[in-house]
Amino acid sequence: xxTTTTKPQAPSRPxxxxxxxxxxxxxxxxxxxxxxxxxxxxMEVIYxxxxxxxxxxxxxxxxxxxxxxxxxxxxxxxxxxxxxxVEQLTLQGVGDIVFFGGGTIPNDDxxxxxxxxVREIFNPGAPLSNIISFVERECGKRRELEG
Amino acid sequence: MIERASGLGPDATPEYRELIERxxxxxxxxxxxxxxxxxAVDRTISDVPLKTLYGPQDVAHIxxxxxxxxxxxxxxxxxxxxxxxRSRLWTMRQFAGFGNAKQTNERYHFLLSQGQAGLSVAFxxxxxxxxxxxxxxxxxxxxxxxxxxxxxxxxxxxxxGIDLGEITTSMTINGPAAIxxxxxxxxxxxxxIPRAKLGGTLQADILKEYIAQKEWIFPxxxxxxxxIDMMEFCTREMPKWNTIxxxxxxxxxxxxxxxxxxxxxxxxxxxxxxxxxxxxMNVDDFAPRLSFFFNSHSDFFEEIAKFRAARRIYARxxxxxxxxxxxxxxxxxxxxxxxxxxxxxxxxxxxIVRVAFEAMAAVLGGTQxxxxxxxxxxxALPTEKSVEIALRTQQVLAYETGVTSVVDPLGGxxxxxxxxxxxxxxALEYFDRIAxxxxxxxxxxxxxxxxxxxxxSYRYQRSIESGDRVIVGVNAFEKPDxxxxxxxxxxxxxxxxxxxxSVQDVRSSRGAAAVEASLAALKRACRSDANVMPALIxxxxxxxxxxxxxxxxxxxxxxxxxxxxx
Numbered sequence: 001x002x003t004t005t006t007k008p009q010a011p012s013r014p015x016x017x018x019x020x021x022x023x024x025x026x027x028x029x030x031x032x033x034x035x036x037x038x039x040x041x042x043m044e045v046i047y048x049x050x051x052x053x054x055x056x057x058x059x060x061x062x063x064x065x066x067x068x069x070x071x072x073x074x075x076x077x078x079x080x081x082x083x084x085x086v087e088q089l090t091l092q093g094v095g096d097i098v099f100f101g102g103g104t105i106p107n108d109d110x111x112x113x114x115x116x117x118v119r120e121i122f123n124p125g126a127p128l129s130n131i132i133s134f135v136e137r138e139c140g141k142r143r144e145l146e147g
Numbered sequence: 148m149i150e151r152a153s154g155l156g157p158d159a160t161p162e163y164r165e166l167i168e169r170x171x172x173x174x175x176x177x178x179x180x181x182x183x184x185x186x187a188v189d190r191t192i193s194d195v196p197l198k199t200l201y202g203p204q205d206v207a208h209i210x211x212x213x214x215x216x217x218x219x220x221x222x223x224x225x226x227x228x229x230x231x232x233r234s235r236l237w238t239m240r241q242f243a244g245f246g247n248a249k250q251t252n253e254r255y256h257f258l259l260s261q262g263q264a265g266l267s268v269a270f271x272x273x274x275x276x277x278x279x280x281x282x283x284x285x286x287x288x289x290x291x292x293x294x295x296x297x298x299x300x301x302x303x304x305x306x307x308g309i310d311l312g313e314i315t316t317s318m319t320i321n322g323p324a325a326i327x328x329x330x331x332x333x334x335x336x337x338x339x340i341p342r343a344k345l346g347g348t349l350q351a352d353i354l355k356e357y358i359a360q361k362e363w364i365f366p367x368x369x370x371x372x373x374x375i376d377m378m379e380f381c382t383r384e385m386p387k388w389n390t391i392x393x394x395x396x397x398x399x400x401x402x403x404x405x406x407x408x409x410x411x412x413x414x415x416x417x418x419x420x421x422x423x424x425x426x427x428m429n430v431d432d433f434a435p436r437l438s439f440f441f442n443s444h445s446d447f448f449e450e451i452a453k454f455r456a457a458r459r460i461y462a463r464x465x466x467x468x469x470x471x472x473x474x475x476x477x478x479x480x481x482x483x484x485x486x487x488x489x490x491x492x493x494x495x496x497x498x499i500v501r502v503a504f505e506a507m508a509a510v511l512g513g514t515q516x517x518x519x520x521x522x523x524x525x526x527a528l529p530t531e532k533s534v535e536i537a538l539r540t541q542q543v544l545a546y547e548t549g550v551t552s553v554v555d556p557l558g559g560x561x562x563x564x565x566x567x568x569x570x571x572x573x574a575l576e577y578f579d580r581i582a583x584x585x586x587x588x589x590x591x592x593x594x595x596x597x598x599x600x601x602x603x604s605y606r607y608q609r610s611i612e613s614g615d616r617v618i619v620g621v622n623a624f625e626k627p628d629x630x631x632x633x634x635x636x637x638x639x640x641x642x643x644x645x646x647x648x649s650v651q652d653v654r655s656s657r658g659a660a661a662v663e664a665s666l667a668a669l670k671r672a673c674r675s676d677a678n679v680m681p682a683l684i685x686x687x688x689x690x691x692x693x694x695x696x697x698x699x700x701x702x703x704x705x706x707x708x709x710x711x712x713x
Contacts (some may be wrong), residue, residue, distance in 0.1 A: 019713075024272040024288050026361025029402045031487070032601050032713040033608050049711035050361055051284075075272050076527070076638065080287025104492075106526050107631040124492045124525055125621040128612050 015139045016044040016070045020057045022085070023074035028049055030102065030124070030128045034070060037128040038135060054084035058092055067099035067139035078113065085119075086117040096145070100127065130146050159203070169200065170576060174199055175630045183623055186615030192446035193404030194341040194606070195569055201561035209564055218554045222462040224455050224567070225555035226513040227478040232551035239541045244269030244294035245528045246642045247649075248304035251294040257531065261538060265347075267317040267518065268305070269293030270327075273712070275362045277323045277701075279694030281339035291528075293319075297650040298692045302330040313342040316347035316483070317392070322364035324383060325353035325377050325694050329683040332385075348438060348482075349391040354415040354587060355394050356513035359401035361709070364697060367588055369704035373679060374637035375422045380680035382433045390433065391419055392440045392482065398596075399442035400488045402604020405453045406570050408442060408579030411587075411596045412595065413460055418436070420469055430469050435475035443505040443512075444486040450505070451557055452566035454512025457481070460571055483509035484518040490525040493629065494620035498522040503540050510550055511557055517541060527635040538678060594712060601713060650692055657690040664700040665689040673703040 005109075009135050015040070019035040019141055020058060021028055028050060040047045046064050061069050069089075073081055082101060102122035110121035119138060159167070179185065190196050194395035198205075209215065216222060219229030228234060241258055243266075255266055270293040273285035279297050280289045289295050296302055306316075311334065320327045328349055332342045335569045349424075353370040356363045363370065374391065381390045395412030403411070416437060423433050438456065442448050461479035465471040485505035490498040502519050509517050519537040521529030529537070543553055557563040584590035591597075617623040665686040682710045686696050 023286070024276045024284060026280070028361060029400070033402075033605055035713040037608075045713075047711055047713045049709060050304050055687065075288055076291030077272075077287035080640075104526055106635050107636075125381075125618070128608065135255055 009121065011020040014042055014044045015068070015136065015143070016046070017065045017135060017139065018048060018057065018061045018064065018066045020052055020060070020069060020071045021050045022052050022057060022071060022073060022081045023056060023075060023077045024051060025073055025077065027074040027103075028072075030074070031070075031072040033129070034072070034102070034131060037132060038070075041136070042131045043135070048086050054081060054088045057085055058088040058094070061097055062092060065118060066097060068100065068135055069140055070135070071099070071101040073103040073105070076104070078103060079109055082113050082118050083116050083135060087131060089117075097143055098135070098142055100134065100138075102131075151679070153381060156475060159213060162468055164166060170200070179527055180238045184615045184617030187610055191405070191449040191566075192607070192616075193405070193406060193449060193603075195404075195449065195566070195573075201565055201573070205561050205562065205565040212607070215558065215564075219498070221466065223277040223458040223476055223478055225558045227458065227515075229552040229554075231407070231513060231684075232510070232545075233554070233624075234273060236545050236551065237510065238264050238315075238515050239545075240265045240516045241266050241534060241538055242267040242269050242317075242319065242484070242518050243534070244271075245292075246290040246296055247483070247646055250642075252305055252307050252309075252446055254531075255305075258534075258538075259314075261535065261539065262542070265279070265317065265516070266309070268319065270320050271295045272362075274445075275322060276363045277326075277693060277697030279650050280643065281650055282694055285643075285647075287583075287643070289646050290638045295642075295646045296330070296693065297646070298335055298401070298690055299330050299687050300649075300651050300653055300694060302327075302334045306334055306490070310340075311335045311338065312344050314346075314461065316564075318347065319350045319355050321350050321353050321360070321363055322370070323693055323697060324353075325373050325680060325683055326687070326693055328377065328381075328388075329680065330693075332684060333687045342385050344387065345385060346387040348392050349377070350392045350394060350440070351417060352391055352394045352419075352440075354418060354591055355412070357591045357598065357709075358411060358415075360397040361485055363707045365700065366679045366707045367559075368593060369673075370707075371588060372424055373705040374419060374676045375426050376680055378419070378433050379426060379428060380678055381436070384426065387712050389436045389438050391416075392438050393419065396440050396441040396442045396484050398600065399444060399486065401600050402488070402607060403600040404603045405444065405446070405449050407577065407596070407599055407603060408574035409453050409457055409460075410574035410581075411600075412439065413457065413464075413574065414581050414587040414590075417469075418462070419465060420465075421586070422467065429447075430465070430471045431473040431476050434465060435473060435478075437439050439479055439513075441481050441483050441509075441514075442486050443483045443509040444513075445489045445501060445505060447504060447508050448557075448563055448566055450508040451512045452563055452570050454483075454509070455558075455563070456512070456571040456574065459567075460574060467548045472677040482516040483512075483514040485509070485520045487520055487524060490522070491522060491618060492525045494626060495522045495525065495632070497620055498525070499536060499540065504538060505545070506540060506544055506664050507550060510544060511555075513555065523632070523635060526631070527637060530634055530636050530685065532634075550614075559652065564582055577626060583690045592667070594710060598712065609685070636712050648660050653690060653692065661689040662686075662691045665691055669696065669699050670703055673700055 035047045100120040218226035272288040393416040395408040399408040458479045462477040521533035521537045669682040
């Protein structure tokens, strides 16, 4: 993955990220590890818990004034649930929230999801450092645009 | 740093003493590796510290008669049968299920024709969570992780052309386990096979759902009551049915250590035993039909030690604490599945090799049955080809490697015996901490095992991040330009639409009054002290769907919500 050479400016308050689980998928090991890793990297992390609908996830992000949403799906329902979150983000007028995800998602599905507006899909085994630097970079950019 | 402990037992001859001292001196002088992955060579994957060499002194405290004994006798450290795989191989039981009942039925016929001895049903997420396929909660999930079963009609299709009086079936379902059992009974009885003849296993381990797998419906206490109802019912009416498969598999997949897997699984098992005893059941009436289900992870010797320790702890508790007199109540029988979480999406062919080692550990640990994962399961449901390789792995293990010829071939190994002891010690420590909560149900309600597992999982991930541990193809020996196989099995949206239509057809083609009456009777049973099984069987006879049955029970028991923590 490409990395920027200039570090984004230190934000006035820590980046705030929602880590979400959707549908009926109970595999929360990855989501919890990511949540901790982002927190340990200095971000404020809100973990939604299990069984959230796309509407609930986007509502949480709006209420928490989040910079990013990371969605984890390991149940095979990714081609249904990721696009529904993208749709909700657009509907609610918060399409600038950095929406990324991960799970058991084959590469061609990941490519399709990125085409639909998911910013990045991380495979099982993706280094935490990659995920952290992605979130810092992309959410940092969003903050800069916000001014 | 080399500890000076190896080989100086009380009986050591001066000659041996000299030898071992010479080894220690050499070992002290020999520099340790410093390459990537060497940071963790002094401990197991679960962070159990390891010496460089083990010797007689490490096992000097082990009592040959009482701690090891012989295979087939208390405390069964060396195996539950006197001659183990000489008399009978483990059951090669591949877990399968996807799409709808018809597709899964075809896969079963294929597996049976390839020499598989028993069936193992994977249900999809909506079925596991008690939702019908046309529920809004089921959106995008139907048929994905397993097979969709909404009503008795689907269960009949699932076992079409299969003799339920001959085959044994394992059903991996927990929240709605009692409903699945009722569906299985009615399917068989509609074909003229009495329930007393049915053999198989229901997972029905609800405690590990709160701990790890998260497929619950009701809160812990009513769920425990339903499980005990089922144990009571099976004890009375289904002598060949294994009521609960107490499962550590998911605990390990959630990121636990080996000792946590062992401790929390056994503690769950003892909670069911205590529940049944409190119901007034006789321990020897139900204990012989409890079984266990463990993970076989990638740390070879640690896994073998875990299986051996499991048998010893269980036998002692069942006899000494719960007063079991029948030797069958002391025997911990278990199924094993290789570790899904050890498989990698990168270079998936490497998973074939991982699975082979993990399967061998399970066999050296004395498993009664085994599922070997397919190489592509980290990406999607396995293809027929990869399932075949996984089954062949077991056949090679059984027929070519020679590991079946000698019982517990690692018994007496200084290292394996010392490690067996250490894992046992760690598990017993956890039992003490669980007792401080007042028991396992209370510990689960307080989130104790959940926290311990999340901590261990994060430590493990950090050790990979730091390079202390190497995962081949992931943080070493990567192939950056790797192209993923296009041959992945995908379940299309037409399955979901078809299944949703089919459950709607079922609802419109049955007698509505009989359904209403059976659901009302079920609610009455739930509110009373009565055993819920007969009422559930009546609901299935009336062709009530799983979602309808669960909704009726939720009216009485409520639905569980987790206190989220990370």
